[in-house]
Amino acid sequence: METFINMVLLTLLAVITIGVVRLRNLFAVIILGGIYSFLMASVLIVLDAVDVAMTEASVGAGISTVLMLTVLYMTRVEEAKPVHSPMLPLFVAGVTGAVLVYGTWGLPAFGLADTPLNNHVGMTYMDLSIPDTGIPNVVTSVLASYRGFDTLGETTVVFTAGIGVLLLLRRGVSVARLRRKQQEEESKS
Amino acid sequence: MEVIQPILAHFNHWITIFLLVAGLYVVVARGNMIKKLIGLSLFQTSVYLLYISPGKIFGGTAPIIDDKIEVYSNPLPHVLILTAIVVGVATLALGLGLVVRINEVYGTIEEDEIFTQEDDEE
Amino acid sequence: MQMVIDILSWVLLVAGGVFMVISAFGVNRMPDVYARLHAASVADTLGAGLLIAGMMLQAGPTLVTAKLVMILAILFFSSPVAGHALARAALVAGVRPHVDHPEESGEACGPEFNVEAIPHETVREDVKLIPSLGGRRPASRKAAAEPKTAKPKTSKPTRTAAKPARKPAKKG
Amino acid sequence: MFVAATLAILVSLVLLVVRALKGPTVFDRLVAANSIGTAAILLLAVVGFLTGRPEFLDIGITYALLNLIGTLAVLKYFRFGDLAHSGGEEPED
Numbered sequence: 001m002e003t004f005i006n007m008v009l010l011t012l013l014a015v016i017t018i019g020v021v022r023l024r025n026l027f028a029v030i031i032l033g034g035i036y037s038f039l040m041a042s043v044l045i046v047l048d049a050v051d052v053a054m055t056e057a058s059v060g061a062g063i064s065t066v067l068m069l070t071v072l073y074m075t076r077v078e079e080a081k082p083v084h085s086p087m088l089p090l091f092v093a094g095v096t097g098a099v100l101v102y103g104t105w106g107l108p109a110f111g112l113a114d115t116p117l118n119n120h121v122g123m124t125y126m127d128l129s130i131p132d133t134g135i136p137n138v139v140t141s142v143l144a145s146y147r148g149f150d151t152l153g154e155t156t157v158v159f160t161a162g163i164g165v166l167l168l169l170r171r172g173v174s175v176a177r178l179r180r181k182q183q184e185e186e187s188k189s
Numbered sequence: 190m191e192v193i194q195p196i197l198a199h200f201n202h203w204i205t206i207f208l209l210v211a212g213l214y215v216v217v218a219r220g221n222m223i224k225k226l227i228g229l230s231l232f233q234t235s236v237y238l239l240y241i242s243p244g245k246i247f248g249g250t251a252p253i254i255d256d257k258i259e260v261y262s263n264p265l266p267h268v269l270i271l272t273a274i275v276v277g278v279a280t281l282a283l284g285l286g287l288v289v290r291i292n293e294v295y296g297t298i299e300e301d302e303i304f305t306q307e308d309d310e311e
Numbered sequence: 312m313q314m315v316i317d318i319l320s321w322v323l324l325v326a327g328g329v330f331m332v333i334s335a336f337g338v339n340r341m342p343d344v345y346a347r348l349h350a351a352s353v354a355d356t357l358g359a360g361l362l363i364a365g366m367m368l369q370a371g372p373t374l375v376t377a378k379l380v381m382i383l384a385i386l387f388f389s390s391p392v393a394g395h396a397l398a399r400a401a402l403v404a405g406v407r408p409h410v411d412h413p414e415e416s417g418e419a420c421g422p423e424f425n426v427e428a429i430p431h432e433t434v435r436e437d438v439k440l441i442p443s444l445g446g447r448r449p450a451s452r453k454a455a456a457e458p459k460t461a462k463p464k465t466s467k468p469t470r471t472a473a474k475p476a477r478k479p480a481k482k483g
Numbered sequence: 484m485f486v487a488a489t490l491a492i493l494v495s496l497v498l499l500v501v502r503a504l505k506g507p508t509v510f511d512r513l514v515a516a517n518s519i520g521t522a523a524i525l526l527l528a529v530v531g532f533l534t535g536r537p538e539f540l541d542i543g544i545t546y547a548l549l550n551l552i553g554t555l556a557v558l559k560y561f562r563f564g565d566l567a568h569s570g571g572e573e574p575e576d
Contacts, residue, residue, distance in 0.1 A: 002533075003197060005526075006200075010204040012496060012497065013204065014204055016503070016504070019503070029227060031509065041523065041542075044237070045527050048262035049262075050251045052241065060230075062552055063278055068223065076298065079224055080299045082218065082219065093217070096209075096210055101202075113249075125265065139253075147268060154275055161280060165283055165285075168290050328491025334518070335496075335497075339501060339502050382540060386521065396555055397510060397558060
């Protein structure tokens with residue numbers, strides 16, 4: 001039953017993706033992106049990744065949507081018709097997909113316990129978490145304790161990105177305004 | 190059953206590959222920058238699936254330890270992907286900042302129009 | 312006792328599921344946004360309510376039930392807010408409600424957004440009048456056909472009549 | 484019994500996705516998106532009972548709140564053309 005739910009949700013994800021690729025109204029694309037995030041979060045729940053599902057829902061359906069809408073306010077809603085023929089990108093994408101599908105035959109099947117991934121360090125954390133940290137949620141203990149420096153690096157990335165956005169959008173020494181002013185003066189003179 | 194077995198075994202991988210290829214196509218083929226960023230996030234989400242789905246074990250539940258439960262899914266991919274999601278939204282914000290800036294300078298976010306503007310200036 | 316609870320939650324869950332499907336079906340079949348909103352609200356009230364009630368019976372008096380009550384409460388408060396905002400935003404953006412008798416309600420509506428943009432006469436010819444509801448075109452139909460004087464019988468007549476001309480419809 | 488409810492929710496999800504892809508206007512898509520949010524919450528709860536661990540319903544609460552926020556953000560944009568608008572009066576553009 002779980003596999004069935006998983007397959008249905010994944011198929012819906014693929015269908016929504018087709019919509020996202022094809023539509024040219026960016027509003028509709030953003031709304032479909034929200035739906036995509038909700039479906040992805042449901043898939044993650046079925047795959048037992050509850051923490052990831054929560055984060056994905058809040059980031060994908062919440063923050064990303066709001067950020068994109070804010071940017072869309074400053075730009076155009078309708079995407080221009082593509083000038084180039086989409087054949088070459090389609091070809092590249094198709095070849096990439098074919099090669100990757102060929103590669104899947106070497107991967108272990110879905111849901112098995114005796115795969116290499118499920119027999120090494122990941123499962124060791126399950127046994128160690130309670131004696132070492134006393135936290136029942138293993139994801140939390142790994143994130144904050146065993147791989148705490150990883151999380152520190154992550155926060156550094158977020159901090160850097162925040163500073164980057166602030167520097168980009170600073171109003172005072174806007175290069176664009178200087179440039180526009182120059183153009184205006186040139187056109188006047 | 191013979192036919193359905195490999196489908197069941199690799200369905201997650203195939204959908205992952207489909208999402209990845211769709212993201213790649215959007216990034217390559219579409220000129221609109223917001224659409225490109227959406228394509229990048231499609232690409233990113235496919236990687237989440239790629240990591241999370243092998244960690245699932247049949248009959249297992251979420252890795253929150255409880256006395257009644259015997260089988261858990263693998264927690265390590267979850268941790269890695271949590272980091273990836275947060276970094277992903279940070280890069281998305283930065284990309285959108287760049288889009289706003291490009292729009293300020295060129296008045297458009299279509300790649301082709303920007304190229305024609307550049308050509309005109311030369 | 313367990314038996315009774317099981318049967319009851321069976322009934323509740325199945326009924327909730329049926330309402331969910333009906334609601335989704337309605338969202339697909341209804342003619343315009345407002346009718347679709349009406350269909351979608353079935354899922355938020357009856358569908359979610361019955362399903363969660365069935366699950367609460369199964370969970371018994373535990374923390375799970377408290378969480379289910381929380382979810383139900385948030386749904387009950389949030390879905391009317393979202394629905395109201397949606398309908399209002401659609402009205403402001405110029406989506407005309409689909410009406411069976413455009414002459415009587417004073418405006419012609421169709422699947423198109425911008426009714427003023429298409430010739431009015433063609434819209435009026437399409438409309439079939441139902442005899443049991445009068446069936447005759449009102450005397451003031453010439454006036455009603457004029458886009459300027461078309462007054463929809465909605466809460467904000469002037470605004471909706473004036474809006475679409477200025478704000479072009481966003482189709483997507 | 485949870486299997487029946489799960490199947491019903493999956494069917495309704497499929498139908499709603501069809502509407503979200505077809506829906507001629509943005510608002511149709513939004514209606515579908517809102518309902519998909521509700522369906523996702525219920526699916527989460529039912530799957531929790533189905534797998535015998537119904538403890539993750541807190542995530543459902545988060546979904547419900549996010550669903551409202553997402554819908555309202557899009558709608559506010561639509562009515563005022565600006566997410567930072569203080570609301571209050573109708574725009575007089």
